Amino acid sequence: MIDEQQALVEAGQMLPLMEAFYTIQGEGAHTGRAAYFIRVGGCDVGCHWCDVKESWNAELHPPTAIGEIANGAAEYSDTIVVTGGEPFMWNMTPLTSELRSKGMKIHVETSGAYPLSGDWDWICLSPKKTMPPKPEFYEAAHELKVIIYNQNDFKWAEEHAAKVSPNCRLFLQPEWSRRDTVMLDITEYIMKNPRWQVSLQTHKYLGIP
Numbered sequence: 267m268i269d270e271q272q273a274l275v276e277a278g279q280m281l282p283l284m285e286a287f288y289t290i291q292g293e294g295a296h297t298g299r300a301a302y303f304i305r306v307g308g309c310d311v312g313c314h315w316c317d318v319k320e321s322w323n324a325e326l327h328p329p330t331a332i333g334e335i336a337n338g339a340a341e342y343s344d345t346i347v348v349t350g351g352e353p354f355m356w357n358m359t360p361l362t363s364e365l366r367s368k369g370m371k372i373h374v375e376t377s378g379a380y381p382l383s384g385d386w387d388w389i390c391l392s393p394k395k396t397m398p399p400k401p402e403f404y405e406a407a408h409e410l411k412v413i414i415y416n417q418n419d420f421k422w423a424e425e426h427a428a429k430v431s432p433n434c435r436l437f438l439q440p441e442w443s444r445r446d447t448v449m450l451d452i453t454e455y456i457m458k459n460p461r462w463q464v465s466l467q468t469h470k471y472l473g474i475p
């Protein structure tokens with residue numbers, strides 16, 4: 267990357283953009299809602315089951331001006347989901363102010379592993395064992411979405427639920443490759459602990475991005 271671009275990326279004026287697409291939010295509280303997804307490259311959290319490992323190396327994704335990203339978004343939707351990769355590896359303030367100035371509803375999908383930046387209408391926190399969330403995410407999260415890979419993850423989910431704000435929505439989502447094994451446990455758990463809800467990756471069942 268040339269120095270000038272590097273400086274703009276560091277300032278959050280450009281972001282390594284992996285892809286952007288208009289689809290239907292497949293997961294969590296806003297499942298079923300049409301939204302434009304902005305997938306920012308770069309992540310070193312290292313989830314072994316990550317379904318977008320191609321996003322990890324930021325250098326593979328071209329630095330893109332936030333104005334260009336926001337203009338692309340505005341053509342499709344007034345609801346934007348910023349995801350990645352890990353969005354908070356970058357300064358999200360410039361992108362969210364650009365989207366805000368266009369009157370958009372701005373959502374984010376994050377592990378919370380990097381400091382919170384930007385101005386959000388909806389924060390979906392999906393904590394990871396390899397790099398726990400920064401403290402500020404517990405208060406800020408509107409939705410806690412814990413991925414269930416095995417039985418131990420229920421206890422771990424409760425530890426996080428104890429830290430989020432009282433009105434934060436709580437979701438358990440099967441790890442995709444383990445869905446047939448863990449779904450019965452999730453069902454049972456939610457019936458016993460009804461403050462939790464199930465989140466499925468519905469876009470994968472629908473065969474949409």
Ligand SMILES: C[S@@+](CC[C@H](N)C(=O)[O-])C[C@H]1O[C@@H](n2cnc3c(N)ncnc32)[C@H](O)[C@@H]1O
Pocket residue numbers: 309315316317318349350351352353375376377378391392411413439440441442443467
């Ligand atoms: C790819 S991540 C990108 C955003 C951010 N790095 C994060 O982990 O929240 C988007 C969402 O997909 C979830 N996810 C990733 N791989 C998954 C898998 N194999 N099964 C179920 N959910 C998965 C993550 O936990 C997160 O909620």
Ligand SMILES: Nc1nc2[nH]cc(C(=O)O)c2c(=O)[nH]1
Pocket residue numbers: 289290291292293349350375469474475
């Ligand atoms: N349709 C759809 N919904 C999603 N919700 C969260 C996603 C993500 O990868 O962050 C995602 C995604 O990749 N596609």
Ligand code: SF4
Pocket residue numbers: 309310311312313316317318319321350351352377394
């Ligand atoms: S934090 Fe998100 S993008 Fe990063 S490895 Fe984990 S699931 Fe994948």
Ligand SMILES: [Mg+2]
Pocket residue numbers: 317318
């Ligand atoms: Mg996805």
